Amino acid sequence: MNVSGTARLNAPREQVFRAICDPRVLMEIIPGCDAIEQVSPTEYRGVITLRLPGVVGAYRTDVRLVDAVAPERSGMEGRLEGSMGSIAGRADFVLGDAPGSASGTVIDYTGSGVIQGPLARLDSRFAERLAESLISQGLRALNLRLAREAAQSPSPGGLRPTTEVSE
Amino acid sequence: MTTELHVVGQSVARSDGVGSVTGRSLFTADRSFPGMLHLKMVRSPVHHALLKGVDLSEAEKVRGFVRALTHADVPHNVYTILGLIGVEPEEEFVLAVDRVRYKGEPIVAILAETEAAAMEAVSKVRLDLEELPAVFDVEEALQPGAPVVTHWGNNTFMFEGHNCRRVRYGDVEQGFAEADHIVEGVYSTSPIEQAPLETTGCIALPEANGRYTVYTNTQALYFSLDNTSIILQVPGNRLHFIGGMVGGGFGGKVDVIVEPLATLGAMKTNRPVRYVYSRSEEMQVSSTRSAWKIRVKDGVTSDGRIIARKVTSYADSGAYSRQTPYALTKHAANAAGPYAIPNVWIDAYCVYTNRTPTSAMRGFGVTMASFAIEVQMDRIAERVGVDPWTIRFLNAYRNGDIKPHRKPAEDATLIETMQAAAVLVGHDLPEAFKAMTSDPRPTQEGGR
C-alpha cells in the first residue's frame, strides 16, 4: 500500500510543524480520533474510531516521530490495529514555503505500509483511496484550525495573518 | 443405405435434468454433517515476502477455534501436482514455509466450529512478513536483476536443460531471405478466471475403518485422489473420493487444492471438515488461464505461401508451475498453426511472476496460439492482397504433412471446416477451394 499527497496550509512552517507534533491538535484534526496521548517526546498512542459503510470498529494506533528536522520534515513510523486488521508502515512529510505567499506552507507526504488481516483482502487501491481521503480531511481541518489561531492572535514578527482559507 | 441415427442429431433429454430443474441434485457443499468443522485459510496479504513468523496467540482465544494447521503438520508439504507424471522440480508448497510468492498464498489453515468463528480467528492471526520486490510482467521477469521468483534462481521452467521449449524445423532464416514479404505481430492475452458458479470445495469425513470419504467438486477425481495420497503419505485405498454434480469447472477445478488440507483436518481432529472457497477466494486465488505474449514473424512469397514462421512466446505461469509447463508443451506443438510451413522456429518460455499461479482453462496453451496465428494470417492476407479465405486454403495442412515438431498430421480437417463455414456464411468459394480435401498430397509434391 502506497499513499502520497500535497496540500497548501495558511501558516508558516514553524507553526505547522508545532501543530503536527501537538497531541491536542492531532486529536482535533484526525477524523474519528477519540483519544491520543504523548507517551514520550516522539511517541504518541491513540484510538481512532472509523464508522465506514458496512464496517465499524476502534483502532489502536501508536506512532513514533523519526528523523525529525524541524521545521522542514519528519518521518512517522507506526502501526494501526483493529478488527479490520492492521497497517504497519512509515510516512514522511516535507514542509516547504508556499510559492508567492509570505506565510503559506506546502506539505507533501508519502507513505507506504503492509496491510494484514481482512482489510488486506480488499483491492489495495481501495485502502489507498481511503487513507488519502482521511489524510486530506485531516489537513483541511488543520488548515481551518491554523486560520482560527491566526485570526485570534496576530502572529509574532508583525506578519499579516492571511485569513483566506483555501481548499 | 442410410443408417437411421437414434441419438446423433436428436435432442435427447438428459437423465439428470429433473434433478437440476427441481434443485434436488446434491452438490458437494449442499451436504452438512453433525460436528462438521469449517476450514478458513490465512493467506498472504502481499505479493512477495519472507515469512519470518506466525503468531496464533490471539486467534486461539476465539470462541469456537479448534486448531490450526501449518506446513509442519503436512506429511509431504509439496504441491507440485504434475509430479504425478514426473514433472520436476518440486517447487510449490501446500502451506507456505518461509516465503510467500503471490497474494493469497495459503499459510495457515484454521479449523473452527462455525464459519464465523473461523473467519474471526483468521482475522486475528499475525504474520511477521518482510516484503520483497515483486514482478508482474513476463518480459520484465526475464531481465537480469529482476526479482527472482523461483527457488532455482531464474524465472523460467527448465525444459531438458534449456530455459524454453524449442522447436526447430528447416532453416527459418533461409526462408526469410527468400521471402517477398516479412509480416510481424505481437499478440498478448490476459489471465482469465474460470469463475464457475459453484466455487471450489470439498467435505472430508473420517470413517470408522480408518478410511476417509471426501465429497469434492473436482473435475479430476483420481488426479485429486492420487495427489492427496502423496501429500498426506496415505495409500490411495484409504481415500474414498466421491464426485458427482459439478457446478461448472472450465478447468478451474483441477487444482487439487482443497482436498489434501480438508482430509488432513479430518485426520487431526477425527471430525468432518468442510473447506469451500468464498467467491473472493475463487477470484483471487483459484488458478486462472495464463496470460500469454506471442511474437510472430512470417516470411511470405508474393503469391501468399508462408515459407518461414518464427514464434517467440511467453506464458505467465504466475508464482508456481501447476499445469503451465504441460500447457507450454502443448502450445509449442501448435504454435505454428494448422498450416504447412517448410521452415519453423519456436521458442516458448514458461515464465514465473508474482501473480496467482495459472493452470487449466478450456484448451489452455492452444487457444492463445490460435488467436495469435489467425490474426497474423489476416495480416498476411492484407499484405499479400488476397482475401482471408484464400491465404488459409493456400497454406492449409493436409494429412501426412510433417508438422514442425516432426509428427505427421493426422485427421487434419481445416479445409473441410472452412468449406462448411463458407456455406454457413453464404460465401461462394472458388471451385479450386471447393474441390480441395485434407487427403495426403500426391507423392510428386510430397515431402513438403
Added chain:
Amino acid sequence: MDKVIVTFELAGRDVDVMVSPMTTLQSVLRNQLGHTAVKDGCRQGGCGSCTVLVDGEPMMSCLLPVEDVAGRSVITLEGITPTDGLHPIQQAFLDANGYQCGYCTPGMIVVAKALLDHNPSPSRDEVVDALSGNVCRCTGYLPIIEAIESAVRAAGQQEARA
C-alpha cells in the same frame, strides 16, 4: 452469545428455527431446513443462485438476516415444485435445455416464477431485465430465455383452453 428463535412461513407452513444472531436466510434454509435448492454461489448478492421469494418478491437470501423475514412468507424452489410432476416453468426448462451444470437453475426458475406472477406475458426485454441479477456460466442465457418464453406460450394456451 444467546441464540434467538425466529418464526416465518416456508412454503405455506410456519417453521421455527433457533439461530445465532444475524444468521442469513440462505444458511438457515440450506443447513437447517434442507432447502438445498437455495444455492451458495457468491454470498455477495451478485449471482442470484440463492434467490427466494419473500412475500412474492424475489430477494437474495444470502444478504437477508433470517430475523428480517420473521412473520413473512418465504418460497424456495422446493415450494414451487409440486409434490408430483413438474411446474410448467420447470417442464419448459427441461424441454428447452435451459440448464447445463444446474447450479444457476433454481435461482433462474424462482425469478421466472416471480416474473410470470407479476406479468403473465412479458416481452423478451422484460425477461432479460428480470434475469439480470442471475449469472449463468454455461448456457449463454439463450436457452434459459427461450425456456421462459415457451412457458409463457404454454400458459397462454392453457388459458385459451380453460
Added chain:
Amino acid sequence: MTVTSYFLPDSVPEALGLLETHGSSLLVMAGGTVAMPLINEGISLPGVVMGLRRAGLDRIERVGAELRIGATVTLTRLLDQDTVPMLRQAAGRTASWSIRNMGTVGGNLFTPPPGGDVAVALLALDARVTLTGPRGDRTVPLSEFWTGFMTSDLRPDELLTSITVPIEPGATTFVKFGRKHANTPAVVTVAVHLAVQGGTVTGARIALGAAGPHPMRAPGAEAAITGSALEPEAVGEAAAAAARECQAFTDGVASEWYRRRMVGVFVLRALTELAQPAGPAIGGGA
C-alpha cells in the same frame, strides 16, 4: 467478533437509543447490500448490528413541491413513482430486481463509488438529507453531505432518516455507462438537471458518479452551458470542463485515464440528448 446481538428497532427513537447505548461499536444497516457481503466474506466482523428495515422509515410521499423519501424506501419503489422521472431512470439502472427489492435509497448514499447511482441522480436534483439525532433533526444539502471517500457529515449519534427532493420543472437526463447492460458497477454515471427559460439554460446541475471519492457536481461544466442554448460549442466546452475537473480513479472496473475520457464522452452525450430530445425539452416541461 461474531455477531452477538442483532437489533430490529420498530421506531426511530428506539434506534437512536440503541445507537446511544452501543455507540461506535454498533454497525447500522438498512438493505444490507453493502454491509452483508463484507460480513459474509469475513472482512467486516461487527459484534452488535442494527437493521433499520422495521424502523418506520419506508414512507414516500409528495409534500407540496417536494418528494419526501424515507431512508429505507427500497429502490424498487422508486420505479413505481413518476413524480421525479430521473429517480425512476436511476433506480432502473441500479443492480438487479432482487437487489432493488432490498437496497434502500438511504443506503445508496453510503455506497462507495463506483456504486451509488441513485445518489448521483439525487445530487443533480439538489436533494437534501435529514439527519436525526438525540437533539432532533438537522437538514444538510446532499452536496455538502459527503466529506471524503466513504465518509460523511453524519455524526456518530445520528441516523439518516429521509431524503427530500425538490420537484422543479426542467430538463433532466440520467446516463450510466457500465461494462454490461445491467447489474454492473459504473465506469461513469452522469445526471443532469437544467432549468430552462425561453430556450436558454438559466441554471444547470451536472452530477458525476464513479469519477471521484463520492458523487460530485461539475461546476466548470455547469458554468460552460449556463446562459447557452446548448449549442454544440457550449456542450463541447462543458464536456471538456467536466473531464478536467473530475477526480477519476483506477479500480477493478476501469482505469483513471479511461474514466476521465468517458466523463467527457458521456457529459457530451447527456447534454446533446437534452439539446435535441424527441420532444421539445428546451423550453418544454420536466
